[in-house]
Amino acid sequence: MALKASQLKVGDKHEAVVVRELSRTQIVQYAGASGDYNPLHTDEVFTTQVAGYPSIFAHGMLSMGLTGTMLTNYVGDGRLTKFGVRFVSQVFPGDTLTAKAEVEAIRSEGGQHFVDLKLSTVNQDGKEVVQGSASARIDP
Amino acid sequence: MVDRFPVEAGHILLFARAVGDKNPIYYDEDAAKKTEPGGIIAPPTFVQASAQFEPNYGLRPKIGERWHGSGKTPSGSNAEPPAEQAPRGGGGGGSGLHAEQHYEYHRHLKPGDVLHSVNKPGKTWEAEGRRAGKLKFSESITEYYDQNNNLVITARSVGVQTERPVAQG
Numbered sequence: 001m002a003l004k005a006s007q008l009k010v011g012d013k014h015e016a017v018v019v020r021e022l023s024r025t026q027i028v029q030y031a032g033a034s035g036d037y038n039p040l041h042t043d044e045v046f047t048t049q050v051a052g053y054p055s056i057f058a059h060g061m062l063s064m065g066l067t068g069t070m071l072t073n074y075v076g077d078g079r080l081t082k083f084g085v086r087f088v089s090q091v092f093p094g095d096t097l098t099a100k101a102e103v104e105a106i107r108s109e110g111g112q113h114f115v116d117l118k119l120s121t122v123n124q125d126g127k128e129v130v131q132g133s134a135s136a137r138i139d140p
Numbered sequence: 141m142v143d144r145f146p147v148e149a150g151h152i153l154l155f156a157r158a159v160g161d162k163n164p165i166y167y168d169e170d171a172a173k174k175t176e177p178g179g180i181i182a183p184p185t186f187v188q189a190s191a192q193f194e195p196n197y198g199l200r201p202k203i204g205e206r207w208h209g210s211g212k213t214p215s216g217s218n219a220e221p222p223a224e225q226a227p228r229g230g231g232g233g234g235s236g237l238h239a240e241q242h243y244e245y246h247r248h249l250k251p252g253d254v255l256h257s258v259n260k261p262g263k264t265w266e267a268e269g270r271r272a273g274k275l276k277f278s279e280s281i282t283e284y285y286d287q288n289n290n291l292v293i294t295a296r297s298v299g300v301q302t303e304r305p306v307a308q309g
Contacts, residue, residue: 002176019160026158033151033158035192038199039209049214052305060238065159065185072184077165078177083184084242084296090306 002076003138005106005113014074015100018066022058024093030062060087063130067121070099075136085132096124113138142257145193149251152182155189182249187284187293190257239277240298246291254287273303
């Protein structure tokens with residue numbers, strides 16, 4: 001199921017909806033699994049009344065994790081060599097996110113083939129929330 | 141810094157659920173055997189859960205200590221939130237937020253691995269933001285080693301301290 005260098009070209013695109021109408025409960029699930037209990041992500045009272053935000057918002061790492069789901073489904077299990085993101089905008093409860101990858105380069109290094117991808121995750125309004133890049137080992 | 145982060149199958153399952161990942165390689169041993177890695181592995185951002193094993197992690201309530209989130213009052217503590225990773229709440233002030241995260245995988249984690257990490261400070265810089273005032277960025281590098289002292293993941297994280305809450309729109 002891995003990608004093949006012979007069948008890829010620069011500009012190839014892949015995308016997937018990684019969450020539909022993100023629930024507060026899924027954010028709580030992420031807090032519990034990751035261990036990041038920052039009240040800005042799960043405590044509406046603190047976040048609106050003390051921190052001054054309109055609502056709680058998702059951990060940046062949850063939007064990276066959701067983006068990673070698209071990525072590993074695309075490049076195959078255990079193939080990722082690099083994955084990096086910038087958190088561009090906050091993700092709020094109710095958001096639907098689509099994660100996108102675009103092939104930037106196909107290269108070989110020491111007899112091994114790799115693909116470099118540009119990543120972008122957008123919300124239901126087309127606003128970018130995560131911007132990033134990744135590399136993965138691919139078949140010839 | 142984490143002295144001991146045991147990578148466990150149940151924890152990987154909970155983490156994969158939280159990021160909405162249905163791939164059986166994260167929970168089904170039999171299905172995972174038939175994949176190229178040949179067994180359960182962890183999702184690419186799983187190593188972030190090392191926070192669970194960091195004794196002084198500031199964003200986890202500590203048994204018997206006051207917590208800055210809400211309880212009887214909107215902020216349960218008059219005390220300052222923990223200095224390091226904590227948000228600076230109060231008076232509509234700014235917050236500590238995560239700005240960037242980068243991982244380099246030397247190999248993928250599997251249940252049974254026992255990791256430890258070493259932190260190295262990175263660069264710090266300032267910028268003027270349109271939506272949150274003055275921004276102070278600081279970078280940190282974390283190297284995760286396995287039970288054989290082999291480097292498995294190199295992580296680079298950038299945090300930002302904002303002057304005021306990020307304006308929306």
